[in-house]
Amino acid sequence: MSRKITRRDFIKATGLTLLGSFGLTGLGLASQHDHSSHQAPLIAQVHGHGSDAMPATNGEVNYQANGFNPSDILIDFDYGEVSTLANGQVLREFRLVSVNKTFEVAPDIMFPAWTYNGRIPGPTLRCTEGERIRVHFTNGSDHPHTIHFHGVHPSEMDGVPSSGPGVIQPGESFTYEFDAEPFGLHLYHCHAFPLARHIAKGLYGAFIIDPKGGRPPVERELIMVMSGFDVDFDDANDFYAVNTIPFHFDKHPIQIRVGEKVRIYLVNMLEYDLINSFHLHANFFQYYPTGTSLTPVEFTDTIMQTQAQRGILEFSYKFPGLYMFHAHNTEFAELGWTGHFEVLPKEV
């Protein structure tokens, strides 16, 4: 605390000294007395009666008005339109439109976002290794934007201002075209500058390239995109979440069953903070960083990702019950990045 000492500080200082040095039933002593003489349980003394309170947003956002729901995004994979090219290669086409959209990020707090297809995160584009991908992009907003895919492609398809078509001006369109490689869990985002703001405003999504023949089958596949929202534009996030709405999966737990194999595609798109993380309660998971190998590299309950890092988690629950999952940057957890799995008993 670096502030100048004023007469008030002196008065403050003196105020207590009076109590202390005269050894009278001063306020300081009075409060100490209260603690020892009252027979309240220790936890109540230390933490007060608010100890059962938990972080949460006040109320619920209007999902209808927002036009998207994190629970729907969780299981919504966009496989595009499939056809076959003359050379026999599978062609998969996606359509993305960038639109300005003000949505309710936390109850009563509107965020003037920039989105792909009116939702955050944008559609989870899913294809298979070796396919021809065409992403028809239209800029329906009033700012220049691009789509930059993580993957292997020629420079002019990189979706950056300095190569190919550069930024796509409002009202203009461009088709990004490349072969899907390598297999794994990737992402896409706008690469117009200032980059941090263009990402933080909501222009990002997951991009899954399945290996030929697919991954081993599981009962549930879930997509989780971790991000934060700087609602007062001071380049620091105020709220954190998976799939955009803080505490959504806290208020609406993800229902799974005992023994079911669950696969989470986890992408970190968090701007302004160095790292993000994922911790699963009362369980361990196999972790496939970037999903580029079918062999897991770690069996753990906590992983860390910097922005644009991503990975695949596989696990199943042994016991029924309610289990938390959250960022183990606990600050993020308490600012919205917290959810629950509700593990139901096996179906009979």
Add this chain to the structure above:
Amino acid sequence: MSDQVIPANEKKGVSPLRAVLLILPLVALGGVILLFLATGGGLTLKSPAPVESLVVERTVLRPGEIDIQVRNAGPEDLTIAQAIVNSAVWPFTVSPDVIIPRLGKGTVHFSYPWVKGEAYAISLFSNNAIAFNTEIPVAFATPVATSRTFWSFTLIGLYVGIIPVYLGIFWFPALRQLGRQWMTFLLAITAGLLIFLGLDTIVEAIEKAAELATPIQGFGLAGIGAVATFLLLDAISKRQNAVGKSGTSQRLAVSFMIAAGIGLHNLGEGLAIGAAYNVGEIALGSFLVVGFILQNITEGLGIIAPILRDRPGWKPLALLGLIGGMPAVIGAWVGGFAPSPNLAVLFLAIGTGAIFEVTYEIFKLIQKDTAREPMPLTVFSGVMAGMLVMWVTGLLIK
């Protein structure tokens, strides 16, 4: 000519024509305002960004609970949408309502497991995503009015106000043996003390005024308090002179005014101590008490300086001490149990006005003395001595 015309009209009273002429501009004004509100007067006044202002007036902590009392100082209604307590989004309720009207008050209530002695930063977000931040530097239960806390605040007031003031008054028998020049010197010292106290009070008033909600116009409020007090005391003093009171009772009246001025200053100190205790901003250091008594003992001296050549009984002296010291106790109560930043500014401003008016009265007394016997260096050295005593004792404590 005009001198004759105006009284002639006044005799007639308010003629209907005159009444219409008086009211007409007001009617026209109402019309212009209505027109402006209805049409916007051709100006496009839509603000590109919402202008919002929320002032935290008080924080109250009870075990497991935090209450933030806020005032909407913006031009429009304000809705409190979300709250973050120490980097955690926290549920809350607002009474009477989450929508706070312009200049209206609201109490944001958290059920929160705060820990004694720790610091808390609270952000309240409006529905326009504007964050208003406040801090609890040291958390502990806000004192509630029990007999014990009441007595504690009384003790604070006693040590800050009453005891030093009476200690100063006890100089009376010794000092009344002094010669005229020494008495003038003492008056000059008193003036110096008061100038220093007045500056201190005005700075405090200005500092506090700056923290108030903009529409309250803290500086204007302080100005009104100070100017009104100065002019009112001046009028009272002139009236006493006009009714031909004796020199003795005039000097006693000055003493009472000094006591009142110092009392208001001590009220401000009491308020600050009580409020500081209330928010837990307290440091330790036992030598500070000594400094406090050293500095405030001079206040008692100042109160008796004008009446040293008279023979007041013990009753006026006791009353003077009470007027000078007791407000510290009252201030500590108010500051501790029901602090109001707006009232604090007003009290400090009244104190400023009173102290400077009293200083002016003392200079009038000094002038009476110096008219008989010029002693410019006595006045200079006295005033400087008074100011320096305050400054040096201040050095000891700050």
